[in-house]
Amino acid sequence: MSIQADVRQFIVKNFYVADPAGLADDASLLDKGVIDSTGVLEVVAHLESTYGIKVDDAELLPENLDSIARITAFVEKKKG
Amino acid sequence: MCGIAGIFARNETAKTPTREELARMCGAMHHRGPDEFGIFRDARCGLAHARLSIIDLSTGQQPLSNQDGTLWIAFNGEIFNYVELREELVALGHVFKTKSDTEVIVHAYEAWGDEAFAKMNGQWAVALWDEKKKKLVLSRDRVGVRPLYITEHAGRVFFGSEVKAIFAADPSVPRAFDAVGLEETFTFWSIVPPRSVFENVEELRAGYVRTYENGKVHEHAYWEPKYCEPGGANTFKGTLEDATVAVREALEKATALRMLRADVQVGSYLSGGLDSSFVAALGLRAKGEKFSTFSVGFEDAEYDETQFQKQMAARLGTEHHAITVKSGDIANVFPDVIRFAERPVLRTAPAPLFLLSKLVHDAGIKVVLTGEGADEMFAGYDLFREGKVRRFWAKDPKSKRRPLLLDRLYPYLARSPVAQKAMATQFFGRNLENSGSPGFAHEARWRSTAALKRLFSGDVIAKVGTTDVTANFLATLPPEFSRWSHLAQDQYIEIRTLLTGYLLSSQGDRMLMGNSVEGRFPFLDKDVIALADSLPASYKLHVLDEKHVLKLASKDLVPADILARKKQPYRAPDALSFVGAGTPSWVEDVMSEKAVREAGVFSVDGARTLWDKCKARAAGGQFSNADNMAVVGILSTQLVHESILARPAAPRDVPIKTMVDRLA
Numbered sequence A: 001m002s003i004q005a006d007v008r009q010f011i012v013k014n015f016y017v018a019d020p021a022g023l024a025d026d027a028s029l030l031d032k033g034v035i036d037s038t039g040v041l042e043v044v045a046h047l048e049s050t051y052g053i054k055v056d057d058a059e060l061l062p063e064n065l066d067s068i069a070r071i072t073a074f075v076e077k078k079k080g
Numbered sequence B: 001m002c003g004i005a006g007i008f009a010r011n012e013t014a015k016t017p018t019r020e021e022l023a024r025m026c027g028a029m030h031h032r033g034p035d036e037f038g039i040f041r042d043a044r045c046g047l048a049h050a051r052l053s054i055i056d057l058s059t060g061q062q063p064l065s066n067q068d069g070t071l072w073i074a075f076n077g078e079i080f081n082y083v084e085l086r087e088e089l090v091a092l093g094h095v096f097k098t099k100s101d102t103e104v105i106v107h108a109y110e111a112w113g114d115e116a117f118a119k120m121n122g123q124w125a126v127a128l129w130d131e132k133k134k135k136l137v138l139s140r141d142r143v144g145v146r147p148l149y150i151t152e153h154a155g156r157v158f159f160g161s162e163v164k165a166i167f168a169a170d171p172s173v174p175r176a177f178d179a180v181g182l183e184e185t186f187t188f189w190s191i192v193p194p195r196s197v198f199e200n201v202e203e204l205r206a207g208y209v210r211t212y213e214n215g216k217v218h219e220h221a222y223w224e225p226k227y228c229e230p231g232g233a234n235t236f237k238g239t240l241e242d243a244t245v246a247v248r249e250a251l252e253k254a255t256a257l258r259m260l261r262a263d264v265q266v267g268s269y270l271s272g273g274l275d276s277s278f279v280a281a282l283g284l285r286a287k288g289e290k291f292s293t294f295s296v297g298f299e300d301a302e303y304d305e306t307q308f309q310k311q312m313a314a315r316l317g318t319e320h321h322a323i324t325v326k327s328g329d330i331a332n333v334f335p336d337v338i339r340f341a342e343r344p345v346l347r348t349a350p351a352p353l354f355l356l357s358k359l360v361h362d363a364g365i366k367v368v369l370t371g372e373g374a375d376e377m378f379a380g381y382d383l384f385r386e387g388k389v390r391r392f393w394a395k396d397p398k399s400k401r402r403p404l405l406l407d408r409l410y411p412y413l414a415r416s417p418v419a420q421k422a423m424a425t426q427f428f429g430r431n432l433e434n435s436g437s438p439g440f441a442h443e444a445r446w447r448s449t450a451a452l453k454r455l456f457s458g459d460v461i462a463k464v465g466t467t468d469v470t471a472n473f474l475a476t477l478p479p480e481f482s483r484w485s486h487l488a489q490d491q492y493i494e495i496r497t498l499l500t501g502y503l504l505s506s507q508g509d510r511m512l513m514g515n516s517v518e519g520r521f522p523f524l525d526k527d528v529i530a531l532a533d534s535l536p537a538s539y540k541l542h543v544l545d546e547k548h549v550l551k552l553a554s555k556d557l558v559p560a561d562i563l564a565r566k567k568q569p570y571r572a573p574d575a576l577s578f579v580g581a582g583t584p585s586w587v588e589d590v591m592s593e594k595a596v597r598e599a600g601v602f603s604v605d606g607a608r609t610l611w612d613k614c615k616a617r618a619a620g621g622q623f624s625n626a627d628n629m630a631v632v633g634i635l636s637t638q639l640v641h642e643s644i645l646a647r648p649a650a651p652r653d654v655p656i657k658t659m660v661d662r663l664a
Helices: A003-014 A037-051 A068-079 B019-028 B082-091 B101-112 B115-119 B163-169 B179-188 B240-260 B274-287 B306-316 B329-341 B350-362 B382-394 B402-409 B418-429 B440-455 B458-464 B469-474 B479-483 B486-503 B505-513 B526-534 B548-554 B560-564 B586-591 B593-599 B604-616 B625-646
Strands: B002-009 B036-041 B045-051 B071-079 B122-130 B135-140 B149-153 B156-160 B201-203 B208-213 B216-221 B266-269 B292-298 B319-325 B367-369 B518-520 B658-661
Touching (some): A037 B625, B002 B019, B002 B071, B002 B163, B019 B036, B019 B163, B045 B122, B071 B101, B082 B101, B101 B115, B101 B122, B156 B163, B179 B440, B179 B625, B240 B274, B240 B548, B274 B306, B274 B367, B274 B548, B292 B306, B306 B560, B329 B350, B382 B418, B382 B440, B382 B486, B402 B418, B418 B440, B440 B469, B440 B625, B486 B505, B505 B518, B586 B593, B593 B625, B604 B625
Parallel strands (some): B036 B658, B367 B518
Antiparallel strands (some): B002 B156, B036 B045, B071 B122, B122 B135, B135 B208, B149 B201, B208 B216
16 A cells, blocks of 8 residues: 555545545645644654554644645655 | 423424423433423424423422413523512513513513513523414523424424433434534534534524514524624723723622522532632522532542532531542542433533532432633633633734744643653644634634544544535624624634533533433523623633633632632543443443444444544553544544443323313
């Protein structure tokens, strides 16, 4: 499964998105209310356990984590 | 304090109310007034009354009439200035048969018509039937302490203190969830009257009177809040010191009226915060002798305020009663809580209050004072401070320092991981360009709550369609709204939505009356409200100090460390109360795919995914605010479906003591 597909599956399942088709890859998860500040930590825990990466505190920013596309790009960058 | 209900045939051809229907209405709300039940009916109108005897124990039975028996009343509540109104009416030549406040309303209505309600200082839902004019009058107090629901079916108007009384009267009255009412609940945390969560059932708006006469319905507000305006009539002109004295006097008077105007013992709640501590202290001064206080504490230290409750009780020397909510209690009592609340809730906070009113009932007390309303009238909530900080930030959106003020509101932010801080800044920084718009302070809360609507079923989403409940609500703001301070605007919205729709209902009347206890609210006194509304914003929210004038007015009566405490929002353990060992079986029953499908409100997949996530955290772990609201929202909606719509308990068979049957 691609990183993007995995991230999408995790978001849809963990945040009980009833209409996955309505959630665009570039939609802001915070603006849509899909995740809140606790939800961000759930995303990070998933990324760390699935991809063996370590996310620094300083990287916990909306720029890295606020949409499926941004999360995917962030993971790809971290994995090098 | 009681329950009222009735049926009105709008025309000659509609079915006459039957004694059986009215008796079932009494039986469905027997908890509201287990002391006595009464019925009146003629060919066009029936009134039902369940009485909790508090004033004039021996002769206050209802329904009750005027001197010539042509104007009948069913009344729930208290008119605290009934003694003064009675004197006025006696001077006008009215003759009274009883000493009750109920009879004062009948004569006041005869004397002054709809204007009578504006003269009343109290908490009420009332139905008046004028036999001569064939006119029905329904009215509710200024902020909606007492409930009143109305529906119309087959040419008949049904009304009642609780929806279950209406549904019990006539099985042919249609009953279903109202999609827009659900949409409102999952936005504002409550419906906003006149809407209810049931299709075609209205909640009479607070401060309104409605009349049915000659086939016409007329409704108007007999009272509206008047906030301080520059140069306006209702603007307090004195200094902060003057305001402190005025607030103290108004609250002393309001508390004394509520403490002393009862023919039974009155107790007081003590939450451990400023508001109830102040009220209890004023109650003691009014009464001049020992009385009972009641508190709820939690096994879980995160929610517990026992230390402050004990401190205040010791200072007052009251007979103090306390109950500790343990793990499991909330899930065990939740079906009863929702059966009484009759609406979905997003928090479990009503449950401990239901256990608290049971403690009061078991101690043999029927009436309690509470501090409810202080946060709305004197600006106690974080939301008001948040609105002020965000508007200040909005004047210089690029500022790096202004958003740091958020750390003063939410000290945990300063210690939070960067993620939470960065997210919080984005969250609170949204929409700054609209800082002058109505609803700006509330928008963030509404938006994050509304995200839960992704759990709705396709059917509910389709029925809501393009209805925008936020825009619709903002369209009902009064014309003078724009002339008020930002703080007054925020207070007004908070009162219309959360105070009336949730706090006074799901956490107030319903949890109290579920155990046959009447709450009395000094902060919602007519004169206290008028004074609070007249104060300049800076007297209430001084820089970022909330309830500033109230703290000054209470400092000789409330210990310094209670005054200095940061306001602790009253909360109870939420979603995780419903998972883990020992969870009662009703939980899995209402969350089953079959039950979710039958109720039809939520997406079966969405509900299952959320529920699996919740159960996975049973052993411990953090559960976000949004997840908590989602779980409690679904569970409570499912319970409303079960206990009000699908399989309601049969109304109790109750003895009718007062029977006035014009057709007998």
